[in-house]
Amino acid sequence: MVAERVVKDLQALGVDLEEVPYERRGYCFDGRVQREGILGVAEAFDQHGYFIEDVLCVDFVNELELVYHFNHWEDPRRFSIRVRVKPSDPEVPSISSVYPGAGWHEREIHEFFGVRFKGHPNLAFLFLHPEIEAYPLRKGHVPIPEEDRKVLEGRQPEGEEESFWINMGPQHPSTHGVLRLLLKMRGEFIEEIEPILGYMHRMQEKMAEVRTYIQYYPNTARLDYVGPLAFSMCFVGALERCCGVEVPERAQMIRLITLELNRIASHLLWLGTYLLDLGAATPYFFAFDDREAILDILEGLTGSRLTYCYYRIGGVYEDLNDGFLQKVEEFIGRMRKRLKDYDELVTGNAIFIGRTRGVGVLPKEMARRFGVTGPNLRASGVGYDVRISEPYAGYRIFGPEIAVRGGCDCYDRYLVRLDEIRRSLDLLEKAIRRVPEGPSRAERIPKKPPEGDVYFATESPRGEVGIYIVSDGSDRPYRLKWRSPSFSNFVSFTELGRGMLIADAVATLGSLDLVVPEMDR
């Protein structure tokens, strides 16, 4: 297997590697390396075809710890590689030359913790506003030195260049929220993309440190409000994993059903708005109508339309209400009929095909280096899905069939999402027949998680959501980091978009299915 081979390579590089229990920690190998060695480690992972999942930082007051998560599509056993530096000399070699996706995480760490990455091409602030005084996620007040404060307001052409910069967003109807891009154009073609994020940075990670686990929990649904249940599941799942809570089977199945309903709702919303971007207004009304049907079902169960707060540690808040399963069944029938309409209306539409086929081609290799996941990755011919690779909730009992397409373009990303709706319907059909009897919540749950760290991943409609919690044994997280799928998917656009027509950029950005508050966190 790949993992064994890479372990050998890493040991040769002097990495202090240890196998850890996955059931408790959420990753399989824990490695420590001196900061000089990290570039070599990244190269080793790259050679074996690993993708970069996340890079994050934890402030232990007298030391800063950088954690790199690597994972493999075919052999999904997560590696967690740690580098420790002193806060007085926070300099680490950048691995952005090997994994350009990691470069963006490094940029984030630079502005939130003050770690400098040697060899990073551009360490300007990505999220924070210019007047910020201190590093937000450091423990205690650590002011930002002037030389590290690089804020990008806009760009001008330099010298005799023929190209020019245009600004797209933050108020732009097709960026779905408040995304801002600076585009360097040569005529109609994009030469370079410089994103400015943070217009919806809502301090999720800082807030988690200030509040207790339970107080923070409702906010998990406000990260990705289009598919919030996957985020709730991730948070709850991480705590269950580190506390060792057994969840009753009935609760597992209820989770599966609600998660899949939410996935369909999310894909429908994407479908409607994406086609609206491309100029088709009718599917928007169709899709929202179907989505309302799901919202009705979920509202009856959870009490809210959008920002659900339904899962609890060890189960779900309320057992299924009368008629829930029947309503789901009715919905499955209705949706199957509707899918035919979508096919007739959109799939064969010449204008739609003309605008999406062969546009925004995201090759497998590029996806790996940026850590793209979810339907975007599955449209590039990789069958990686957290529901299969690390089953959680009811997916342990039966998993979905994965929809994979190989076209890598916007059109295939559309098809994959439609396929996914179909597969989810199949899965739902199986699940509603097999909801076991029994309690819907575990009897005893511990009040506080034990000391240590834990990783948990779920498959949201946009890709792999990950959460990394460091606990010091108190009732508040010491550090909580989200791996947001949209962020990794979006940064691939900085390379993907080069050389593209500006009209295609709109089609491509839309096809990546971004949710900005989730990116900005």
Next chain:
Amino acid sequence: MEVRGPLIRFGLLEELLNLARANSLWPMTFGLACCAIEMMATTAARFDLARFGAEVFRPSPRQCDFMIVSGTITRKIAPVVRTLYEQMASPKWVVAFGNCAISGGPFVFENQYNIIEGVDKIIPVDVYVPGCPPRPEALIEALLKLQEKLTGVRRFPVPERRW
């Protein structure tokens, strides 16, 4: 924030104009966060905001007179919201849609560094709609309230109280 009324008034003509304005509000397509999804749902098939005379969502502020602030105001977006408001054609109205736009919502904590606690700190607001997110019906109600503010009469029959 206070806004002063016009210096010169035209009596009946103004009332007529207000009636026209109230029934043809042009909202701006500007979604900020979660609440924007409910704003979209309000315009879509089931709730159909068009029935109440505010259908034409425009992406450009210069064609709008009605702004629905649907989401959190961070310190980075605040100047943008302000600019957009200033670019809108007068007379113009603002709805603070959702707890975030009213007061910062769930993101307020001690020593927070990135959000503005309420959009009324930067632009004047006419109608506040609480909720996290508010339901689409609430946005329709906000629109009716705004129309009432403009014309002085409630357009939709007030439901009879039974309690």
